[in-house]
Amino acid sequence: MGRILLTCRLAARDLRRRPAEAALLLLAIIAATTTLTLGLVLHGVTDEPYESTREATAGPDVVASVSGDPFLGQPADLAALEALTDAPGVSDSSGPYPLVGVELEADGVTARDLRGEDLGGAGVWAQGRDPAEAAVDQPELTQGGWVRDGGVVVEAGFADALELGVGDEITLRTRVCGPWLGEAPDCRVAIRRSFEVAGVAVTAAARPYPGVCFGRDCPEIAEAIEGSPLADPPEDEPTIAADAEAPQEPVEPGLVWLTEADARGLAPMESGLSYVVNLKLADPTDAPAFVDDRFPTTWSAPFLQSWQDIRDEHDQVVKDTAEVLRTGSWLLGLLAVAGVAVLVGGRMADQSRRVGLLKAVGGTPRLVAVVLLAEYMALALLAAAVGLAAGWLAAPLLADPGASLVGSAGAPSLTMSTVGLVTAVALGVAAVATFVPAVRAARISTVQALADAARPPRRTPWLIAISARLPVSMLLGLRVAARRPRRAVLSAASIFVAVTGIVAVLAARAQFGHDAELVGGTDPTTDRFNQVMLVLTVSLVALAAVNAIAVTWATALDARHSSALARALGATPRQVSTGLSASQVLPALVGAALGIPGGLALFAALGGGGDGVSTPLWQLLAVVPVTVLVVAVLTAIPARISARRPVAEVLASERA
Amino acid sequence: MNANESLSRVGPVLRTRGLEKEYGRGEGLVHALNAVELEVASGETLAVMGPSGCGKSTLLHLLGGLERPSAGEVWLAGERIDQLSEKALARLRRRAIGFVFQAFHLMDELTAVENVELPALLAGRSPRAARRRAVELLERVGLTDRAKHLPSALSGGERQRVAIARALSNEPLVVLADEPTGNLDSAATLDVLRLLDGLRSSGQTLLIVTHDSRIAATADRLISMRDGAFVEETRLTHGTTGRLAELAGLEG
Numbered sequence: 001m002g003r004i005l006l007t008c009r010l011a012a013r014d015l016r017r018r019p020a021e022a023a024l025l026l027l028a029i030i031a032a033t034t035t036l037t038l039g040l041v042l043h044g045v046t047d048e049p050y051e052s053t054r055e056a057t058a059g060p061d062v063v064a065s066v067s068g069d070p071f072l073g074q075p076a077d078l079a080a081l082e083a084l085t086d087a088p089g090v091s092d093s094s095g096p097y098p099l100v101g102v103e104l105e106a107d108g109v110t111a112r113d114l115r116g117e118d119l120g121g122a123g124v125w126a127q128g129r130d131p132a133e134a135a136v137d138q139p140e141l142t143q144g145g146w147v148r149d150g151g152v153v154v155e156a157g158f159a160d161a162l163e164l165g166v167g168d169e170i171t172l173r174t175r176v177c178g179p180w181l182g183e184a185p186d187c188r189v190a191i192r193r194s195f196e197v198a199g200v201a202v203t204a205a206a207r208p209y210p211g212v213c214f215g216r217d218c219p220e221i222a223e224a225i226e227g228s229p230l231a232d233p234p235e236d237e238p239t240i241a242a243d244a245e246a247p248q249e250p251v252e253p254g255l256v257w258l259t260e261a262d263a264r265g266l267a268p269m270e271s272g273l274s275y276v277v278n279l280k281l282a283d284p285t286d287a288p289a290f291v292d293d294r295f296p297t298t299w300s301a302p303f304l305q306s307w308q309d310i311r312d313e314h315d316q317v318v319k320d321t322a323e324v325l326r327t328g329s330w331l332l333g334l335l336a337v338a339g340v341a342v343l344v345g346g347r348m349a350d351q352s353r354r355v356g357l358l359k360a361v362g363g364t365p366r367l368v369a370v371v372l373l374a375e376y377m378a379l380a381l382l383a384a385a386v387g388l389a390a391g392w393l394a395a396p397l398l399a400d401p402g403a404s405l406v407g408s409a410g411a412p413s414l415t416m417s418t419v420g421l422v423t424a425v426a427l428g429v430a431a432v433a434t435f436v437p438a439v440r441a442a443r444i445s446t447v448q449a450l451a452d453a454a455r456p457p458r459r460t461p462w463l464i465a466i467s468a469r470l471p472v473s474m475l476l477g478l479r480v481a482a483r484r485p486r487r488a489v490l491s492a493a494s495i496f497v498a499v500t501g502i503v504a505v506l507a508a509r510a511q512f513g514h515d516a517e518l519v520g521g522t523d524p525t526t527d528r529f530n531q532v533m534l535v536l537t538v539s540l541v542a543l544a545a546v547n548a549i550a551v552t553w554a555t556a557l558d559a560r561h562s563s564a565l566a567r568a569l570g571a572t573p574r575q576v577s578t579g580l581s582a583s584q585v586l587p588a589l590v591g592a593a594l595g596i597p598g599g600l601a602l603f604a605a606l607g608g609g610g611d612g613v614s615t616p617l618w619q620l621l622a623v624v625p626v627t628v629l630v631v632a633v634l635t636a637i638p639a640r641i642s643a644r645r646p647v648a649e650v651l652a653s654e655r656a
Numbered sequence: 657m658n659a660n661e662s663l664s665r666v667g668p669v670l671r672t673r674g675l676e677k678e679y680g681r682g683e684g685l686v687h688a689l690n691a692v693e694l695e696v697a698s699g700e701t702l703a704v705m706g707p708s709g710c711g712k713s714t715l716l717h718l719l720g721g722l723e724r725p726s727a728g729e730v731w732l733a734g735e736r737i738d739q740l741s742e743k744a745l746a747r748l749r750r751r752a753i754g755f756v757f758q759a760f761h762l763m764d765e766l767t768a769v770e771n772v773e774l775p776a777l778l779a780g781r782s783p784r785a786a787r788r789r790a791v792e793l794l795e796r797v798g799l800t801d802r803a804k805h806l807p808s809a810l811s812g813g814e815r816q817r818v819a820i821a822r823a824l825s826n827e828p829l830v831v832l833a834d835e836p837t838g839n840l841d842s843a844a845t846l847d848v849l850r851l852l853d854g855l856r857s858s859g860q861t862l863l864i865v866t867h868d869s870r871i872a873a874t875a876d877r878l879i880s881m882r883d884g885a886f887v888e889e890t891r892l893t894h895g896t897t898g899r900l901a902e903l904a905g906l907e908g
Binding site: 456457458459460464468469472475479482483561562565566567568569570571572573574575644646647648651652 | 713717720722723742743746747749750751755757759761763764765766770773774775777778779780783786787806808822826
């Protein structure tokens with residue numbers, strides 16, 4: 001008991017002696033643990049808003065839809081759809097409701113239609129509804145009133161993205177595509193009608209914008225049927241707009257409701273109509289099995305979506321966010337390891353006399369190591385607690401379900417596994433970073449420690465030989481870096497991790513920017529990702545900056561004797577400070593250069609970049625010089641302060 | 657005629673006027689140097705003696721531009737240096753001053769020859785020329801066979817000989833030595849004295865701060881210091897005619 005008390009006392013006093021360093025350590029680990037907590041607790045946090053919306057709208061258990069084929073002039077198989085309403089297990093239903101894929105024009109909106117061709121409007125499903133209330137899937141109005149002649153209700157997520165509100169004028173138009181006699185194939189506007197936005201509503205019967213799909217438009221059908229004869233279009237199916245730029249991935253639209261008459265009036269032909277029915281099952285948990293049993297094997301068969309599938313799509317935005325955050329937290333964790341290792345190493349260089357005193361008064365090597373480990377473990381535990389609390393409190397902000405659902409995400413639950421993992425990561429960071437200095441302190445001889453002997457620098461002959469051929473500043477910088485190769489590696493690793501994260505973010509931004517361009521308007525998924533990536537980028541840059549300053553400071557302290565000596569022998573303060581900066585810039589250059597392929601590999605490992613979208617080359621090329629410049633600026637101040645210390649004072653205080 | 661030679665012809669190599677240095681403020685104010693007047697002629701060997709804390713090392717630092725005086729003037733080869741910028745002082749040290757420290761102050765990660773060539777590299781000499789000069793100097797101090805050794809593998813005397821060779825790297829106008837034998841045993845002291853004797857014979861201006869009377873006795877002139885001021889000045893004849901080590905009584 002007495003030993004534990006002694007250990008705690010020694011650790012606490014040492015921490016109090018250097019509050020700034022303790023605060024930096026704490027911040028580094030808190031950044032990692034907060035991000036990790038966010039990533040972990042965001043899982044499942046959006047279930048609640050979907051459940052609320054489902055309850056408020058009498059949400060269906062299964063949504064079934066079927067499409068006609070306008071190219072073959074084949075109308076939708078309405079009978080097959082209606083047969084589902086009598087299937088075993090179905091207790092209630094609404095529909096069938098007609099659906100037509102149209103383009104929406106509103107002020108400032110430019111986008112593409114359902115099939116992805118650049119036709120200048122926002123792709124949208126127009127669903128014909130009865131003005132009377134439906135038993136299943138009656139969208140809950142958040143603004144205005146329900147459908148009426150000439151009045152449409154816009155799905156809330158879509159309305160939010162397009163900034164549409166009650167009273168706005170929109171135009172819905174449809175096109176007919178085909179090879180025309182004597183002319184090149186293209187699509188031409190067949191019907192154009194203006195509507196007023198009568199209301200804005202939410203539904204639990206559709207995927208969130210921009211992922212709404214019905215019938216053969218849903219990507220699952222194409223994936224399932226791909227490889228079968230159905231994958232190839234019939235030979236007599238006309239091609240459309242041969243000169244139009246093909247989309248690089250399916251484009252999914254938004255959703256509006258209007259009267260059945262208005263919907264049918266937008267379809268140029270019967271085969272251009274799709275239909276949807278909403279089914280209630282006796283047991284909603286049977287929905288996935290009900291859907292699996294009826295998975296379509298032909299384009300014309302009804303396509304079914306269970307409410308669980310739709311819920312998962314709503315959750316996907318937050319789940320993707322969680323994935324990004326978890327990856328970011330590992331990067332931040334690695335940065336924290338590098339930062340803590342440098343800080344602890346720097347402290348150890350300053351602490352050898354204290355270690356010697358501890359040993360001289362009877363402290364065993366184990367006690368010395370335990371005291372050091374206890375200090376940083378205590379900080380890690382504190383950081384874990386703060387990170388858990390901060391992540392838990394911030395999660396609802398990132399789990400905001402958006403306009404597509406009613407209700408809020410609520411507070412996520414902190415499970416034991418989350419608490420355990422976050423604490424383990426915090427302790428792991430501290431342990432990995434502290435282990436080597438602690439063992440070194442335990443093993444140093446008492447006399448050596450009492451003499452406060454500096455750890456002998458490492459000699460790297462080939463670097464010394466190369467540096468002799470360089471200008472004075474580079475000569476000094478290279479030799480300073482070569483004195484402590486472990487620190488140079490940590491410095492390079494820190495920059496590598498930060499640049500890896502930044503390049504991955506740039507790649508992701510390029511990808512989402514491309515997707516948003518395809519979808520048109522504002523994409524809530526992209527918005528969410530941009531927010532999260534901004535937070536991650538700022539965290540990565542901030543931690544890397546702290547690391548760069550800490551490394552420079554530790555290097556400057558460690559090299560104070562050689563710097564003072566160089567000045568006594570004729571080096572100018574500027575040459576010395578430039579050299580100290582160069583000792584950080586050189587590893588940063590290596591780290592930044594390696595970080596580019598690292599970031600692209602990380603992005604690819606997370607499933608990005610599959611559609612040929614690449615980060616602009618100029619951005620990748622700019623990363624290295626910008627990183628080097630930032631490191632040079634960050635390190636300039638500590639280097640300058642160090643280089644201006646009085647030479648005589650330093651030389652007088654240092655032993656040979 | 658090189659730049660240093662031209663500088664040395666304009667008068668005393670080193671000169672101070674009313675040199676003062678204070679540390680601290682208020683009740684903690686310490687007068688390290690009080691109105692020091694000094695002149696060192698070209699080729700002269702001057703020893704400064706005194707008890708610890710009398711201001712010897714401070715004087716050396718002020719003469720070498722490592723510290724700035726609180727008042728007074730420092731002239732080196734006709735140029736006033738106490739008002740120079742840090743950059744100009746660094747350049748001056750590079751070409752005109754060689755330091756020898758009690759604690760040697762060698763770079764631990766550099767071999768003997770790399771330590772000796774460092775001032776030449778800092779002065780912008782080519783690596784080849786710097787190495788050639790360093791090899792010559794190591795030969796002069798009798799350490800040719802130790803050129804590739806790290807300081808940790810050298811004895812105290814050898815380290816100080818390396819430090820002296822380093823101080824001569826850029827052919828300085830004046831060598832400022834701060835207790836050059838303070839950390840050495842008798843045998844090593846003898847080696848260093850022989851070396852300093854050689855330097856004196858070759859006309860190198862030397863200013864040696866020491867509290868070892870045997871070394872002081874070998875100089876051309878001896879100045880005693882107490883409480884930051886010169887209290888006695890003695891011109892010695894032995895130092896200019898005899899051999900340093902012999903006079904110091906270290907040779908049997």
